[in-house]
Amino acid sequence: MNELDTLVESARQSFLQAQTPADLENAKAQFLGKAGRITELMKGMAALSVEDKKTRGAAINIAKQAIEAALNDRRQALADAELQAQLKAEALDVTLPGRSANVGGLHPISLTLERVENIFGSMGFEVAQGPLNTPEDHPARSMHDTFYVEGGHLLRTHTSPMQIRHAVQHVKRYRNPLDAGQGMPEIRVIAPGRTYRVDSDATHSPMFHQCEGLWIGENVSFKDLKVVVTDFCRTFFESDDLVLRFRPSFFPFTEPSAEIDIQFQSGPLAGRWLEVGGSGQVHPNVVRNMGLDPEGFIGFAFGMGMDRFTMLRYGVNDLRLFFDGDVRFLSQFQ
Numbered sequence: 410m411n412e413l414d415t416l417v418e419s420a421r422q423s424f425l426q427a428q429t430p431a432d433l434e435n436a437k438a439q440f441l442g443k444a445g446r447i448t449e450l451m452k453g454m455a456a457l458s459v460e461d462k463k464t465r466g467a468a469i470n471i472a473k474q475a476i477e478a479a480l481n482d483r484r485q486a487l488a489d490a491e492l493q494a495q496l497k498a499e500a501l502d503v504t505l506p507g508r509s510a511n512v513g514g515l516h517p518i519s520l521t522l523e524r525v526e527n528i529f530g531s532m533g534f535e536v537a538q539g540p541l542n543t544p545e546d547h548p549a550r551s552m553h554d555t556f557y558v559e560g561g562h563l564l565r566t567h568t569s570p571m572q573i574r575h576a577v578q579h580v581k582r583y584r585n586p587l588d589a590g591q592g593m594p595e596i597r598v599i600a601p602g603r604t605y606r607v608d609s610d611a612t613h614s615p616m617f618h619q620c621e622g623l624w625i626g627e628n629v630s631f632k633d634l635k636v637v638v639t640d641f642c643r644t645f646f647e648s649d650d651l652v653l654r655f656r657p658s659f660f661p662f663t664e665p666s667a668e669i670d671i672q673f674q675s676g677p678l679a680g681r682w683l684e685v686g687g688s689g690q691v692h693p694n695v696v697r698n699m700g701l702d703p704e705g706f707i708g709f710a711f712g713m714g715m716d717r718f719t720m721l722r723y724g725v726n727d728l729r730l731f732f733d734g735d736v737r738f739l740s741q742f743q
């Protein structure tokens with residue numbers, strides 16, 4: 410190995426030993442700098458003949474280029490190493506499972522109310538909503554105890570007061586003082602909502618849901634009540650052979666009155682009568698209080714338990730599960 414090859418080799422070695430760009434620049438100065446080995450060799454050519462200068466110069470240049478190439482290789486290697494180290498330090502573990510958002514859904518009772526509104530909507534009923542109350546001496550209070558709130562307020566025990574509220578508004582809207590109610594469209598409405606009673610067991614919760622129905626017209630009979638409620642129940646439960654029974658009963662605002670019982674012909678509940686609501690022909694006094702002449706207007710009302718409907722539809726045996734707020738239970742209805 411001649412002197413120039415040895416020089417190139419020692420430059421390569423000292424570049425390889427450099428671990429940082431700064432080390433490398435110091436090593437470079439030793440070989441390629443103003444006072445470096447190559448410059449020294451160039452200076453040493455001064456005494457040579459022109460011929461020798463040519464060959465020696467060419468050889469030194471080749472050695473210089475080899476040193477520069479070694480320098481560039483090492484620069485590149487150090488830069489690559491630095492990049493790798495940085496990538497490693499900033500690495501993201503993309504194999505970690507992501508955090509998925511919880512998808513919410515409607516509560517089973519809300520699903521029932523939506524279904525009930527759709528079915529009655531298809532039978533021409535509008536949907537009314539509103540605040541309700543029963544005066545302290547109202548007979549409707551005597552059948553069930555409720556929660557009394559300070560300030561003269563009372564949590565409603567059923568949705569029936571919605572009948573008169575809606576009817577009075579309806580009659581006002583259409584009553585023309587010049588032609589005593591002529592041409593007034595029928596009252597055909599449902600009023601779903603929350604109701605409260607002092608009751609708590611597997612089939613009663615202090616807060617529950619009812620859906621009131623009211624149909625008043627010039628010729629609306631008990632037969633229409635049976636048709637509407639039967640049709641509704643069969644559609645709701647998707648069961649054509651569902652049987653209904655209107656069991657005589659008493660309510661202060663209907664006469665005659667009836668409890669509505671249903672019976673499935675197949676499935677786990679087949680053969681049992683299940684009470685789902687109350688109903689009756691609207692009492693003439695109620696019709697009068699609506700602002701209508703009971704001789705000219707007649708109709709029916711019903712009130713059904715939406716929680717009971719939901720339990721029967723989904724086969725849930727404890728009503729309280731609906732209001733415990735346990736997502737494992739509620740998510741089954743999505």
Ligand code: PHE
Pocket residue numbers: 566567568569660663666686687688689710711712713
């Ligand atoms: N409101 C009655 C109840 O809660 C049910 C009912 C509604 C009865 C409409 C007759 C007419 O028990």
